[in-house]
Amino acid sequence: MQLPEDYNELKMIRYQKIEELKNMAVNPYPYKFTRTHTAKDVVKQYDELGGEQVSVAGRIMSLRKMGRASFAHIVDMHGKIQIYVREDKIGQDNYSMFRLLDIGDFVGVTGQVFRTRTGETSILVTQLTLLSKSLRSLPIVKEKVEAGQHLVYDKFSDVEMRYRQRYVDLVVNPEVRKVFVKRSKIIGSMRRFMDELGFLEVETPILQPIYGGAFARPFVTHHNSLDIDLYLRISNELYLKRLIVGGYDGVFEFGKDFRNEGMDRFHNPEFTQMELYVAYQDYIYMMELVENMIAKIAGEINGTTKVTFQNRTIDLKPPWRRLRMYEAIEEKTDYNLYGKSENEIREIGKNLDIDVNALPNKGKIIEGIFEEFVEPHLIEPTFIIDFPIEISPLAKKHRDDPNLVERFEPYIFGREIGNAFSELNDPIDQRKRFEAQMEMKKQGDDEAQVMDEDYVRALEYGMPPTAGLGIGIDRLVMILTGSPSIRDVILFPQMRPESLGPNLKMDEDV
């Protein structure tokens, strides 16, 4: 047997406790425990359960040993409950076993529900079963309630460890657990919303021979037996629209997309998007759908359409403000760009201190001005509508102006949370747009989109008028949970690998 030489002192002590338990014929890792109630049930239903026998299981999260009687709190998924363990109730042998237990161990208890002198609902334990012995000590977080204030001491707060060892974060920080429960409910609520509208949930490829549907650099991977490179999808769009061609009137997909870009508070290399495509509808319909959907989700999750983020409170109740991109820019810069030539706009960009030399065309300059001067001010929920055609190769031309497309992006708290348009279904126009993108790519725009012949072929068979939408789930969850960083709403955010130790990192570079 391999001796645990590298164990630190605390781990060594726990290892020895496991050996002692084995010597007492206690299995530290048994197979099953049958519960009758959860911790929350017992606390909530004290009126019915007081004096009754219950069986509850959970992880020991606090421990107050005092001679021949002890108190502890055990925590399960939904709550915590105090247990009262007395030597005269469980017997001397079991009590010796209990004395070997630590914070972090899992136990199952059976006993009578009662209230302590101080009024806390508790279980007077008559049977105690060790369910799993922990070898590594948890960071201890202490808390107390004083004058209605919930005070936390020695909170486990090192963000690096919290993200790398999310399991520990979840164990000791209940508010983190709540965020991910909310995330799950948000997705559930959104799915229900679309089910009720009769849309079909589908799955499309993540590994794609041609990536498309967004401006982004992809991750590349390789398929061995086909001996071809494949790309991890940057969006679901082109496949979902093929399904509209195929005859489904409404399809949606929750899925991970992957973009090989920088990482920060708002960007993780893999992120979750919900994309939706609806036949016979346009972007006006989609705006109404978005504001109704978000408001409904907020109501279901938080009980209100008001949300507070970094000390500002807004209301998500429809209707949201709709603002044309040109008007939004004029509102903030006093420049009306509408109908201006590329050279004029380039000049205005210069006057506004935008680095126009880095921007290849008119559309990109307008977008640059917008992002710099307008975006940060879009705190209240707002639809920015009618975008320049150059930056929207998959959107349909505006019914009133061929230089624009019918497209909108919803903004909340200064952040884009989605993207939608009346989908381009004219195959001849679509081919031209792809060709224009290819031209931009040639001129060095490495995020320009690439021609997808099969997609154009699908359009050539005919796609009905269609409205499409993509919603960034992570950002929506950030807003609805008040989380300042995307890493707070992704269970396992991308991190650099932990260091391997000094003698394992030799053959790098070369």
Added chain:
RNA sequence: GCGCCCAUGGCUCAAUUGGCAGAGCAACGGACUCUUAAUCCGUAGGUUGUAGGUUCGAUUCCUACUGGGCGCACCA
């Protein structure tokens, strides 16, 4: 990719102008059958992220590296 900041027992944090690395919690031993940040007495725990340098002497100053945070760039 660039700039600024951070890294000290298991956890949360100290350490004066460079002068013996310390505390609380957790742990270990003892007391304790209604405690709840349990309490009381005692004990142990550290190559200060890594590798160099300056110095009689480095947690402290310098350089490089690793990891993280924030901002910028890129993007959603």
